[in-house]
Amino acid sequence: MSSSFDCTLTMFFCRSQIPDWIVLGKMEPSSMEVNATKLEFCQDYPPLSIISAAKIAGVSITIDPCLTSGSVPTLHLGSGDFIHGVNTILRYIARAASGSILYGEDAIQAAHVDQWLEYAPLILSGSEFEAACSFLDGYLVSRTFLVGYGLSVADIVLWSNLTGTGQRWESLRRSKKYQNLVRWFNSIAVEFAYALDEVTAAYVGKRGIGKSPAPSLKEKMPGLKENTSGHEIDLPGAKVGEVCVRFAPEPSGYLHIGHAKAALLNKYFAERYKGRVVVRFDDTNPSKESNEFVENVLKDIETLGVKYDVVTYTSDYFPKLMEMAQCLIKQGKAYVDDTPKEQMRSERMDGVESKCRNSTVEENLSLWNEMVNGTKRGTQCCLRGKLDMHDPNKSLRDPVYYRCNPDPHHRVGSKYKVYPTYDFACPFVDALEGVTHALRSSEYHDRNAQYYRILKDMGLRRVEIYEFSRLNMVYTVLSKRKLLWFVQNKKVEDWTDARFPTVQGIVRRGLKIEALIQFILEQGASKNLNLMEWDKLWTINKKIVDPVCGRHTAVLKEQHVLLTLTNGPEEPFVRILPRHKKYEGAGKKATTFANRIWLEYADASAISTGEEVTLMDWGNAIIKEIKTDNGIITQLVGELHLDGSVKMTKLKLTWLSVIEDLVCLSLVDFDYLINKKKLEEDENFLDNLNPCTRREALALGDPNMRNVKRGEVIQLERKGYYRCDVPFIRSSKPIVLFAIPDGRQKSTSLVSGA
Known part of the structure; x- marks a missing residue:
């Protein structure tokens, strides 16, 4: 692609930086106002972008490949209107998608989307296809989406056009030549596979576009249900049965x-x-x-x-690793270095060769034996690989292979005085154990070249590294x-x-x-x-947890108020109620009804004299009197009004009958250990410790909680979800419940106490 065309394209596309933490989120099908009924197109040239956009946006259209060659796609609407042309139809679908950002979030992003709709088909056609891929790879270095921070029809058009090129794109995709473009392509395919898999299977599946060489794993993972995609990501060179x-x-x-x-x-x-x-x-x-x-x-x-x-x-391979180290010394591929640690680090950063780098094999073997025996001289040395001290990739600047360590090993005791580094041992053992693909996080990316070089120097077979994000x-x-x-x-x-x-x-x-x-x-x-x-x-x-966990009732022990029901039952009585109204498997619980009940103080302070409230699982009551002492509510008096409508009351209250069988609870809430969202590399975590990370409050719970088992998750009505950490043992020892976040709050807890 000519530089002038490259510059022209560059002017059209916004260079705003997208933060590293931006991630794809699956778009749920929108509620659409589109009244489309039929999409007509030429069978030889299916408009993949339109069909994909319609699937993602939740637009139901009937496919009719009836047009002759050269005809433009036409969208017929239920109203009798029709729309011609790929880009026009895409704009219509994007604009009509209620609540989506398929057409950008503002006028500027909409303009950028229009530019991509115009240029994406052009730059991916003709003889300069690979040059276009190179341009796109550079454009996507710091971007998750083509426009803004969410999927737009620009992404759909580019993805569809790449897919439509068939093996031309697939061969480049497998070559790892354009990693940013491939990362973007795979991310779109993964997150929107619920729509794109169906499209590619119907229109390009016969040519193998976008399909994996291995069987699908849908439903194989526990908990991996309808919310996850069925799209498969390939391991390079992987063969079924051999991985x-x-x-x-x-x-x-x-x-x-x-x-x-x-x-x-x-x-x-x-x-x-x-x-x-x-x-x-x-x-x-x-x-x-x-x-x-x-x-x-x-x-x-x-x-x-x-x-x-x-x-x-x-440690199973320590003898073989030591043999390999000695072999590399004899081959002149490793040497023993006694340079002080800080000096060695400085020399590596500056690309300065160690004074020991050109020692003879005999000198290196002699010092290696000192290391193996753990002598004073040996403990001053380390074994380094002789790779390339001038390589721009600093991981290749003679990395350390072995160090002395006098501490006993948890498996082999004090048998060894020297231990291999991860960088030396990992490729060696991977190769010996038959590993075909080593998965590791992308933070080690700069050390991939080192991994392959060490394998080569050892004369061992290649193990493919596959990276994923930390x-x-x-x-x-x-x-x-x-x-x-x-x-x-x-x-x-x-x-x-x-x-x-x-x-x-x-x-x-x-x-x-x-x-x-x-x-x-x-x-x-x-x-x-x-x-x-x-x-x-x-x-x-x-x-x-919500659909299946049992429901129970608790009131804070230090903040509860007595409500006396003047027309309540003279003698307490018990009813058997479900622990979960919609899930029979949660079992039953016995609830006691009495004329004296406990309420939360916060609830009591919200009630006005004469107000009608709802007592959950019982019925309505009218508060007749509120007694106070120095402004503090000490007692409420009311009467049951069970014929009252629960729909008409503002307050729905949890309560517990005043009985001896109530159990003591310890409700424990937590917060993060550090108080900064993201620590930078040069920041000390000790400077960002959260001073308060645990709060405990005592409460009274219904007697049924004696049966809650350790590890069981329950819901305390109007309080939230809890996991039982310490079950009921005896009346004098509280049941310990850990609060479980529900995802609605910005931090894991609202802790404010010590």
Whole structure:
């Protein structure tokens, strides 16, 4: 493509930067005012963009490929009107889509959409197709969508035109030549597969456009229901039945939500390609690792539902790794360096070769033996690969392969004094264990070249790296070093604390694993850098727990007021009510009705004398008298009015009869451990600690809560959802309930106390 044409295009398109955290969200079909009935077009040239846009926007149209070659598509409306031309029809659909941004969010974005509608078909036709792809790849470097922050018909037109080119685009897509364009294309395909899969299957499926070489995994993942797409993302060079992936956590902490994403993606690809999963513990740093972490990581993997074929340890390969290190020394591909650590770091940054780089093989082997024996001289050295100190990619500037460490190893004790680095051990063990595809987060992207170079120097087969974006959550630290600080300094109970982003922590908080799986897999294997809101995860969780969890009643112990019903039952009586009015499986509960009941103080203070209120699950009552002491409400007096209409009352109140069987509750709420949404790389998390992360309030609960089991999720009427952390043991010990966020609030809690 000529530079003049490139410049012309550049003038048309807005260069506004889209933040890294912007992510795709599936558009729900809108309620449309379109009265289209029939789309006519030439069978040889189906207008994919129109059909795709109609599917995404929820427009129901009848397809009629009856026009002759050369005729433009025509949309016939129910009113008798008709519209000619692809772009005109697209504009009509976009404008008529109620509540959508298919035509941009303002006049400027609409103008940009118009420019794309005009130019997208032109730049993707003819002999300069690849040059156009190069232009688009550059344009999409920092963008999630072509226009603004949401899907528009501009994206649909470009996606459809690429798809329509057939193998021409597919060959470039597989070549990894235009990664930004491919990332954009795959993201659109994943998030809107509910519409686009049907279109491609009907009009280009016979040519194999956009289809995966492997079977679909729809409904394979627990919790992956109608909200997730069926679109498949390819592993490069993968063959069904031959894929082997590995999940390789370091046993230096419990698994957190970021590790969960990696584990579930490995599971996904293994099942999709009918392959194998290896769980390998990267236990190369004895100073940080322990059997406790190994046991709990395996527990977390089981909780996530990841089925693996074998569990291995990098320490299983220590003898072979040491043999390989010695072999590389003899081949002149590695050398022992005694340069002080800070000086070595500075030299690597500046591309300065170490004074030890040209030592003889004999000198290197002698110092290597000192390292292996853990002598004083040996502990001053490290083994480095001799790669390229002048490469712009600093990861290739002679990385460290081995270091001395006198600490005993949790599996092999004090047998070794030297341990391989992750960068050295990982490619070696991947190759030996038959791994075909190594999935790892894009934060390691700059080290991919190092990984392949080390494999080459070792003379081992190539293992394909497949990148996905690291999962980052707002107000959250995921570094195990930082999480360990919270544990060691007793800012939390332990690694299972409900404030922690560990798998065990968020499950203890009340998250269902089905929700976590759905949340992670909805993101797919995108390489976009995401900063995710916890609210989205908790919203998914609410949809899972609300339909089935039992309902109970509680009033705060320090803030409740007595209501005496003058015409209430002389003797208390019991009714058997459902724990959930719409779900029989939740069981029954016994509710006691009496003439003296407890109300929340906040409810009592909202009542006026003479007002009629509704007592939930009972009926109406009229408040006759409000007694106070120095402005504080001490007691209410009223009478039942069970014939009153519950539709006419403003206040619907929860209540508890004054009986001895009420149970004591401890309601615990939490907030984030840090008070900044996103920490920058140079920021110290200790400067952003949240001073108040836990609040506890005592309450009285209905007697049925004696039967609530540990881990059970319930709803306290008008209070929210709770998970039972400590069940009923005895009357003097409260039931401990952890508040579960419901996704409606900006933070995980409204904590204000200590």
